[in-house]
Amino acid sequence: MNLLPRGKSADYLVTGHWSERAVEEAQIVAASNGGTVRIAASTAETQFTRVPSQGELQLDAGAAFVHMTSNNTIYGSQWHTFPDTGTVPLVADMSSDFLWRKIDASRFAMIYAGAQKNVGPSGVTVVVMRKDLTDGGRKDIPKIFRYATHASQNSLYHTPPTFGIYLVRNVLEWIQSIGGLAQIEAWNREKGRLLYGAIDGAPDYWRCPVARESRSYMNVVFRLPNEALEEKFAKESTAAGLIGLKGHRSVGGMRASLYNAVTVDDVKKLVGFMDEFRANNRP
Amino acid sequence: MNLLPRGKSADYLVTGHWSERAVEEAQIVAASNGGTVRIAASTAETQFTRVPSQGELQLDAGAAFVHMTSNNTIYGSQWHTFPDTGTVPLVADMSSDFLWRKIDASRFAMIYAGAQKNVGPSGVTVVVMRKDLTDGGRKDIPKIFRYATHASQNSLYHTPPTFGIYLVRNVLEWIQSIGGLAQIEAWNREKGRLLYGAIDGAPDYWRCPVARESRSYMNVVFRLPNEALEEKFAKESTAAGLIGLKGHRSVGGMRASLYNAVTVDDVKKLVGFMDEFRANNRP
Numbered sequence: 416m417n418l419l420p421r422g423k424s425a426d427y428l429v430t431g432h433w434s435e436r437a438v439e440e441a442q443i444v445a446a447s448n449g450g451t452v453r454i455a456a457s458t459a460e461t462q463f464t465r466v467p468s469q470g471e472l473q474l475d476a477g478a479a480f481v482h483m484t485s486n487n488t489i490y491g492s493q494w495h496t497f498p499d500t501g502t503v504p505l506v507a508d509m510s511s512d513f514l515w516r517k518i519d520a521s522r523f524a525m526i527y528a529g530a531q532k533n534v535g536p537s538g539v540t541v542v543v544m545r546k547d548l549t550d551g552g553r554k555d556i557p558k559i560f561r562y563a564t565h566a567s568q569n570s571l572y573h574t575p576p577t578f579g580i581y582l583v584r585n586v587l588e589w590i591q592s593i594g595g596l597a598q599i600e601a602w603n604r605e606k607g608r609l610l611y612g613a614i615d616g617a618p619d620y621w622r623c624p625v626a627r628e629s630r631s632y633m634n635v636v637f638r639l640p641n642e643a644l645e646e647k648f649a650k651e652s653t654a655a656g657l658i659g660l661k662g663h664r665s666v667g668g669m670r671a672s673l674y675n676a677v678t679v680d681d682v683k684k685l686v687g688f689m690d691e692f693r694a695n696n697r698p
Numbered sequence: 699m700n701l702l703p704r705g706k707s708a709d710y711l712v713t714g715h716w717s718e719r720a721v722e723e724a725q726i727v728a729a730s731n732g733g734t735v736r737i738a739a740s741t742a743e744t745q746f747t748r749v750p751s752q753g754e755l756q757l758d759a760g761a762a763f764v765h766m767t768s769n770n771t772i773y774g775s776q777w778h779t780f781p782d783t784g785t786v787p788l789v790a791d792m793s794s795d796f797l798w799r800k801i802d803a804s805r806f807a808m809i810y811a812g813a814q815k816n817v818g819p820s821g822v823t824v825v826v827m828r829k830d831l832t833d834g835g836r837k838d839i840p841k842i843f844r845y846a847t848h849a850s851q852n853s854l855y856h857t858p859p860t861f862g863i864y865l866v867r868n869v870l871e872w873i874q875s876i877g878g879l880a881q882i883e884a885w886n887r888e889k890g891r892l893l894y895g896a897i898d899g900a901p902d903y904w905r906c907p908v909a910r911e912s913r914s915y916m917n918v919v920f921r922l923p924n925e926a927l928e929e930k931f932a933k934e935s936t937a938a939g940l941i942g943l944k945g946h947r948s949v950g951g952m953r954a955s956l957y958n959a960v961t962v963d964d965v966k967k968l969v970g971f972m973d974e975f976r977a978n979n980r981p
Binding site: 416439440443444446447529531536537538539555556557558559574575576577578579 | 699723729812819840841857858861
């Protein structure tokens with residue numbers, strides 16, 4: 416609504432559920448505005464088990480912006496090398512992996528992220544945006560929906576969700592207190608190494624459908640030899656205090672979400688449980 | 699965005715800051731949609747010191763809806779008899795007086811209210827809406843902005859602000875536990891009786907600019923004999939633990955906000971302070 420001027424086109428990189436939803440919403444905005452939404456890349460044909468490489472992107476040099484989703488919660492894939500969009504502004508939905516590691520924010524014209532994964536409670540959204548994009552946003556949409564409004568009013572144009580922002584402040588202070596994003600990233604990489612290591616270490620039993628170079632450090636999806644064992648694994652892991660390991664209903668299997676609040680020890684506990692389960696439950 | 703179909707007109711009742719903002723946003727929506735925004739009544743000429751009577755409303759029988767703001771926080775006025783709009787759907791922003799008393803909700807096609815005054819923390823908005831209005835809403839706006847989306851998905855289409863909703867649940871339970879809205883209303887009427895009684899009881903000193911029949915039970919505005927005394931009153935009341943009595947900067951004077959969380963005893967304390975201040979600070 417802000418970034419697609421009348422008659423212009425925007426490029427979308429489609430890598431899972433949330434980028435598909437973003438395309439649908441953009442199409443509605445474009446339809447009301449004489450604009451166009453182009454799919455510049457999609458990995459739908461391979462069931463979103465990877466993100467596209469730079470060579471696969473069919474970018475429009477005249478696009479108003481390129482939109483991407485940096486991590487795909489349902490499919491367990493993640494961008495590890497961000498796309499090069501030249502002079503076209505790159506806009507990223509980082510809701511599910513914001514602050515999982517240090518990034519070069521200057522690569523992005525806009526980053527937006529719901530706080531509820533790594534930085535605070537649901538109900539707060541962080542927006543990092545280049546000033547020329549806020550200033551250049553559409554003026555024919557309601558004032559409350561213009562990023563320019565919130566930027567010019569120091570995010571106090573509306574009554575802000577104060578308690579949520581207070582919790583985000585506390586999380587950010589905690590991140591600084593433990594050594595900043597360098598420490599967060601070290602833990603996240605260790606968590607991924609442990610869990611993907613366990614999966615890849617027993618390929619007769621566990622299987623991660625995601626291509627190695629696209630595997631997510633936030634959402635690790637994996638399958639067991641059959642659905643009956645997956646059902647049993649979900650039940651017994653829950654009973655063992657390992658909550659929420661059932662995969663999203665649209666894809667099945669298992670999913671371990673390793674957001675910043677999950678510790679290396681938590682993942683060790685999960686890996687220990689997996690080893691034991693595999694020993695006791697042969698297909 | 700939802701309720702004004704292409705080419706249709708909507709009626710707005712303008713009684714203060716928030717209804718003026720609502721008109722501005724509606725005009726932007728109408729401009730993009732071939733629609734019209736009519737001001738069916740305004741009390742701007744009398745500095746919003748009252749709400750209009752039924753006879754003053756110049757309603758359009760063909761309007762898509764009539765919009766009103768039930769309480770005006772800055773000017774301290776409130777609708778005590780709701781307008782009769784015939785068959786035209788009545789839409790009310792009740793952000794600042796939702797649940798201050800029992801109302802006949804069937805009079806309204808839609809009620810919306812930010813939770814942050816009477817029912818919970820900022821970041822939650824309550825919407826009560828007639829099903830034909832959600833179903834009949836515009837389909838050419840983003841799905842996330844359609845009331846129909848949220849109605850059909852039991853308010854779980856997006857990730858809801860869970861902690862805020864939990865606090866709203868607790869406030870609603872508390873209201874039930876103390877005797878429901880009947881008790882809340884009794885306390886609010888007593889609070890208003892005490893404070894307006896003190897103001898009207900010393901007209902040589904205090905002055906409420908709002909017409910009696912439009913006075914708000916949520917926001918009581920009053921003036922002192924001069925601005926120097928108002929400044930002193932603000933300072934000394936704060937020092938005495940009576941916080942936030944300075945009026946909004948756009949109108950000056952004093953404002954006591956008596957939302958549901960303020961007790962009858964709190965208001966007695968304020969009235970006691972006012973009596974003492976008046977005795978010690980003659981103009």
